[in-house]
Amino acid sequence: MIPDDALRELSMMLGERLSTGKSDLALHGRSETWHPEMPPDAVAYPTSAAEVAEIVRLCARHGVPVIGWGTGTALEGHGSAPLGGLTVDFRNMAAVLEVRSEDMLVRVQPGCTREALNTELRATGLMFPVDPGANASLGGMAATRASGTTAVRYGTMRDQVRGLEVVVPDGRIIRTGTMAAKSSAGYDLTGLFVGSEGTLGLITELTLRLHGQPEAISAAICGFPSTEAAIQTVILAMQMGLRPARIEFVDATTAAILNAHDGASFAETPHLLLEFHGSEAAVTEEAARFGDLAAESGGTSYQWATQAEDRTRLWRMRHRAYHTILASRPGATAVVTDVCVPISRMGEAIDRAARDIAASRVSGPILGHVGDGNYHAILLVDPTSAAERAEAKRLSDAMVAHALELGGTATGEHGVGLGKLHVMEQEHGAAWDIMGAIKTALDPDRIMNPGKLVRQN
């Protein structure tokens, strides 16, 4: 809720850049996945960190919830407004501020998307590698500690964010980190804000690491007789020090759906999709070594694609897979799981999940970023069927429980938001109280993205 006097003050401050239109509110209450719509009471479109600070101070004075918004592509209801309040949409703060080629760094505003950044970088020989699929905003990606297909080589957002400018809950603007490659100067506040999902403050600027555009890229596809054989190949490759830029797993069900609905022609068995980055010589050596390992594990039909068009087609298909799978059952909505396990236990974990899903009343192909031990079941449910929704929740919770048993985590990359709140205590035990203590210390009135991530009481 926003009290009338607060709304009036906001309106005076922002003019046209404060919106209370129904459709705008609805848009900012929606999630990509199954989460119910929870709209804010107003949406602000600030243009500077100073303005964000002014907004936060005003909201703090009136006890108004403040929710950050990038592109709305988060999957666990991160951007929803369960208590109403003000959504701060960063679309007007989307500039690339400075490219520092020699330092391989860039300073950006939070609303800049990863594709916009890479377009800007094209002529520099540099690139920003993190690729969660969606063309998300970089502020949102940092806030949710996003990763995706390329993390196996380049790391996650945790590894890319060198420094931040943040408006903290009392409205002060702080800077974390530096432009230096490393620092031991106290607590790692940058790392604390990355993944804090807007519950500790709003990111108003990011300093990000860049990487050289690879001299050569090649892609490969390989079918396997079993999940176990595919995963074993991944484990051996990692142990050997191979570092493909992507190692994606699709199970037999996903292969069948891609054949039927996206014009693919996979054998209907588990597959690995790979990409290699490096010098010509390094890429050739790495792809050949991977092919040898795959053959030893019973891999079939190892195919390379060095042509850009073939690669583009492959990764478009992979990135589209979520929507292709969703479309394979018209009218369905998806509950997407996101566990991440130690890679030694990944084969058994995927097999168990697949058996549980097969024995259930819903369908759910499995695919994932297996170089990191992270995979997703796309559980397809009829949104009008309470029984199917409950079944999907049961399957998802079972996958989480098994992942925790194996030393893994409930969420490899999608985050907590609303969707994983109920398993945080199970995963962290007393450490969740420490998170709560940090939240209380920095945001005693709980105005920043309330209802998410920490214990609610």
Next chain:
Amino acid sequence: MIPDDALRELSMMLGERLSTGKSDLALHGRSETWHPEMPPDAVAYPTSAAEVAEIVRLCARHGVPVIGWGTGTALEGHGSAPLGGLTVDFRNMAAVLEVRSEDMLVRVQPGCTREALNTELRATGLMFPVDPGANASLGGMAATRASGTTAVRYGTMRDQVRGLEVVVPDGRIIRTGTMAAKSSAGYDLTGLFVGSEGTLGLITELTLRLHGQPEAISAAICGFPSTEAAIQTVILAMQMGLRPARIEFVDATTAAILNAHDGASFAETPHLLLEFHGSEAAVTEEAARFGDLAAESGGTSYQWATQAEDRTRLWRMRHRAYHTILASRPGATAVVTDVCVPISRMGEAIDRAARDIAASRVSGPILGHVGDGNYHAILLVDPTSAAERAEAKRLSDAMVAHALELGGTATGEHGVGLGKLHVMEQEHGAAWDIMGAIKTALDPDRIMNPGKLVRQN
């Protein structure tokens, strides 16, 4: 201070494993560098996390300061006891608990040293790469976010610690992180404790990433006509995506000292010392490419060493350099600076520091981990001369001020401890208050390593 009744309780709990012997106390109050001796009132030698928790609860009840201790090789007085209290020495908790080869992970106790771990790993094909020079304990290395020569390729402790067991200031034992390669499940507590210097809790177990032992290693040495030429070569190499395992800079003064006091035969100009890790083919390609870049920048006498003995001799000399430099002025003590700057500005920063030192009354060779922009001046001072000590402090503070101006940090790897406390506000501004708020939330009675890292008031 430890009240008598607390000391009696500790003695009953620990028996022989509580020490109040003068020489033991003195040993635990000493620093490797110029910091004054500040001994604790007693030293505990616990054998389990449960015992550490019991110790911390007892100290919390009596308001007794608790200071963690690994090998005492920290450089900024991290382990000293300015308010007295109890030092917890982890030498009896030094086991390698579990090697998980397929996951490339190891679980260790905090007192285990990096060399002991690597000895244990020898037959597994895996290694732990972080190398700060000293044979430090892994708990201490995590607590101080250590790095050293190999960080340019493998990263710092921030990048190696996958999870921790920590006794927090109220005596609870928490676990942070998981065995999975990544997680988005809430605040990155692992990252918060890494680098917290014992001010938020005591680390009682670590889960660390391992890396494959490289198939091939080669080393190289190259002289340059100027610091600028050496640094420019480093910048070009990083931009080209070369990732040597070490890129060490030594200035002309260091080269002269190594010639005079450690049997080296360098031309007395700036040098880069390099090591390459990878497959035979990759190492050959990388070393050749680096050689080409060095030649373009005016590098002379690029020499490779593929023999293990030659490499060992080179890196022993590098690691010994601090002590060689110290011994070059008998009776001297060292004030070691540790700034880290964006690599684009490193050439000018090193040149300015060298000019300032040359114009001062003390001498100070410069060497460092230039792939990361991190370098050290070893300022040699007569410990009995207040004038020389003041001069060293002036030079050190000027290097810090310049580094901050350039977007860098006061400390790349040595940490805050006592020695960098006075520049924390200068570096962090209001963000230092956020660190203080976190400290207060987790350790309201300020029993954990008091006097360090956060604002004292």
